[in-house]
Amino acid sequence: MSTPFIRNHQYNVIKKQSEFLLKTLRSVADRGVLETVRYSAVTNIVEAFPVVTEEQRRMLESILACETAYDFQSYLSGFERYLEPFPAITEKQIQKLFPKSKKLKIPDLPSVDFRYITYLSWVDIATSRLFIVYPLEGQFVGIEGRITPTNKKGYCMFCNRHQELAFFSVRTKPSHPSPDNISAIGQYVCMDNQACNQSITDTEQLEKFILHARK
Incomplete structure (x- = not known):
């Protein structure tokens, strides 16, 4: 069972960092700069979560393996079932x-x-x-x-x-x-x-x- 743990504003952090990293990969050739941006992105993502399990941390850190637009789309899509919706209200x-x-x-x-x-x-x-x-x-x-x-x-x-x-x-x-x-x-x-x-x-x-x- 998939236990939701990502609130909307945290998902927005993931999206923002993914978009920035993809843009950097497309425009920067220096591997040193790319690695710096890559680890900065994953740090910003993880820090958006005050508490995470080891499994959840591994999921968030899997952005380190993303290289193509398809990789990033798959990375983001994989979190949709973990989104914690706004509480039900009538x-x-x-x-x-x-x-x-x-x-x-x-x-x-x-x-x-x-x-x-x-x-x-x-x-x-x-x-x-x-x-x-x-x-x-x-x-x-x-x-x-x-x-x-x-x-x-x-x-x-x-x-x-x-x-x-x-x-x-x-x-x-x-x-x-x-x-x-x-x-x-x-x-x-x-x-x-x-x-x-x-x-x-x-x-x-x-x-x-x-x-x-x-x-």
């Missing part, structure tokens, strides 16, 4: 996360390939609001806020990818509650949430933002 669970949104529009969950998402998100175009659901410390957390296109490119806070950005602003609880005291945090994030999920390689900034937004 529409009712999502609705409970956003009790103030009475007319909450929920994405078509059956159409989502949960193997390839780190966070579930969608935009309600009518209200210009972005909703994010994330499993944090064993529980689902939901945050929502206003999303405003910037019409410019920059680096997304979540995936650190240079892409079209939007400003995501979330209201938070002020340190001194009063009718006139409003607190909020905001960050620039990808306009394309699906592409963001395909690029994110580390959850630290995403989790920091969510924890801050919940305070």
